[in-house]
Amino acid sequence: MDDLALFIRKFALDNARRYNGVPNQGSVVGKILAERPELKQKLKEVMPQIRAVCDEVKLLPVEKQVEELQKIAPELLEDRKIVEEKKLKPLKNAEKGKVVMRLAPSPSGMQHIGHGVVFSLSHLYCKEYEGKLILRLEDTNPEEIYEPAYVATPNDLGWLCEGKIHETVRQSARLEKYYDYAEKLVAMGKAYVCTCNADVFRDLSVKQKACPCRGLPVKEQHARWDKMFVGYEPGEAVLRIKTDLMDPNPAMRDWPAMRINHHVHPKTGDKYKVWPLMNFAVAIDDHEMGVTHTVRGKDHLDNAKRQQHIYDAFGWKAPEHAYIGKINFEGIEVSKRKIKLEIERGAFDDWDDIRLPFLAALRRRGFQPQAFHRFAMDMGIGLNDKTVPAEDFFKSLEAHNR
Known part of the structure; x- marks a missing residue:
């Protein structure tokens, strides 16, 4: 057995023994790329070998899987040290059962890991406060809309938010209100x-x-x-x-x-x-939808001041805003425009190509939404900018992907 086959096999065995003897191919790929990111460029060549190894491993009884893993990679059988997870900072003026938050993506492209941090925090706060989460598609720039995002965005965010989105609305259906x-x-x-x-x-x-x-x-x-x-x-x-x-x-x-x-x-x-x-549109919608709290990037600080003029004009109460600093994912390209061009020229299969940092790709790689939630909690609320190297990001997801 060559080195690559052995490398693939240890992760297939480890994954299989955790899940009733059947390895999850996406999770195995995720482990492989986390350890050897250079294989991303050769993934199409390596995938048949990964599939073949997974097919072999699933034929073994679980006890045989563990026995073989003990021989080739005993370190994977060691219990991981449990790390105390960070807790969410309290929301200002929040009461259980009365919090309403929103996810407000534009369907100008697919949702990437940067969006995922903000949206994960909104979801987690709604869980914490037993609140309501609204998905609002902000599609009032007709020239910038990428039509496939109308279907993909609710799917991606439904996965990320564990199916806990209470309502989906589209701004272009609300023009008369504006x-x-x-x-x-x-x-x-x-x-x-x-x-x-x-x-x-x-x-x-x-x-x-x-x-x-x-x-x-x-x-x-x-x-x-x-x-x-x-x-x-x-x-x-x-x-x-x-x-x-x-x-x-x-x-x-x-x-x-x-x-x-x-x-x-x-x-x-x-x-x-x-x-x-x-x-x-945001000021009108947040009021009409009863939004009480928001989580958004600190680049929206000035936007909150502009929106306050609308609240003041009508005598409305503004939502409580929480902000996060810019997260620079070092070594990861998240530009929707650039990735779209790469997909069109055939460099990537689609938005769920597992080499890409988009939610659809993470899902296909076998990551669970809870792994991303824990990463988002590590980032937390606060105005400080952060730099996260690609290797650290994927190691974090792997560590929490249980």
Whole structure:
């Protein structure tokens, strides 16, 4: 038996003796790649050998599997040292049975390990507080949608969250609600339709000056709002939220909430021409869906401030937000755009190719969602950025993949 065959066999035997004598091929592959990551590049060549070894091993009685493992890799029979697991930090102002959280992915591509950390924490907090978890597909950028994600995302996150998603909603099915709230803000004098050139508006904003559109009467604003649907072309008008022009952060000053977009949407076709931008839709949805707490990346700190303007305008209570710092997975490519191109040129089979860091691939490799949950708990809530080498990430998953 050559070295590679022996290497494969020890993991097949170890996995088989744990699970009634039948090795899980995905788990065996995961162990092999964790120990020898260089085999990722040769996986297509090695897979027939892995399958053959697993088929041989499953024919052995469990006692024979253990006996052989004792001879070739006795270290795998040693009990692992039990490490005390980290606990979740308490959520601010949270009560058991009253917590509502949401997962808010965009169907612009598949879900990778970075998304998985945030979504795992949301799921774990809902379990901890006996709360409700909502999956909200944020698909208000028609030109960026990757249609297969409409099916894949609920599947991937359903697996990650152990089937505990209480409700799934799609933002593109809620356009009329966003229009209603936008019109109310116009009537209240809290929003206005701006037809200024983007560069002109930016220059005025930097100087903390109002654009000419800001002070127009409400009647004129209503007429302009109507014209966004039947008159203006893309780029000619946006709906802006009135904020403090003296805000020290220029990005907070009269930020855009709705814009014109004529791209055909895969779900609604060409029915809608006016689309909400992320901060407006998120604020409306979080309120309407009763979201009490969120977990999100710290890159959303400014977005929370923008959304607060909507809560203040309507007199709503904002959710409690918890943040995590950026996680740099060293040596792992998580760019959906780059991976999509690689799949199209045949470098990878699909998004569940086990060489990829996407949830579908981890699932296919035999990892259990609980292994990812424990990694997410290790990362935890906090603003500090972290760097996680690829080897450490997969070792963590392997250690918890029981």
